[in-house]
Amino acid sequence: QVQLGHSGGGLVQVGGSLRLSCAASGRTFSTYAMGWFRQAAGKEREFVAAISGTGGRAYYAASVRGRFSISRDNAKNTVFLQMNSLKPEDTAVYYCAASSRTSWPTIIVESQCDYWGQGTQVTVSS
Numbered sequence: 001q002v003q004l005g006h007s008g009g010g011l012v013q014v015g016g017s018l019r020l021s022c023a024a025s026g027r028t029f030s031t032y033a034m035g036w037f038r039q040a041a042g043k044e045r046e047f048v049a050a051i052s053g054t055g056g057r058a059y060y061a062a063s064v065r066g067r068f069s070i071s072r073d074n075a076k077n078t079v080f081l082q083m084n085s086l087k088p089e090d091t092a093v094y095y096c097a098a099s100s101r102t103s104w105p106t107i108i109v110e111s112q113c114d115y116w117g118q119g120t121q122v123t124v125s126s
Helices: none
Strands: 004-007 010-013 018-024 033-039 046-051 058-060 068-073 078-083 092-099 120-125
Touching: 004 092, 018 033, 018 092, 018 120, 033 068, 033 078, 046 068, 046 078, 058 068, 078 092
Parallel strands: 010 120
Antiparallel strands: 004 018, 018 078, 033 046, 033 092, 046 058, 068 078, 092 120
16 A cells, blocks of 8 residues: 655746655555646646656656656655646646556556545646
């Protein structure tokens, strides 16, 4: 069982930056691919970014590529999402997820994620 806890959400102006963190319990963190998803009000949850267990591979949704960066610190069981040049359409609840699937980048599919965090609100104001 893996538990995921978020921090770092909040309110930011257009063009600003935020860094989200997701801390995981357990001793096998590096065996999980980690991902970030988001859900805006009235919309389906969508994939944002993913990183492999070792951190050697990353994958981004087209809408955030070049603005967001995912990273992880396996010694601290934590995954990060650095969000730059934020836009109003980035406003959403952001969720981190963990996947034990070994095929890459399977984690971009919600149904392939085994564990989810509770979500953190990011609001970009104009």
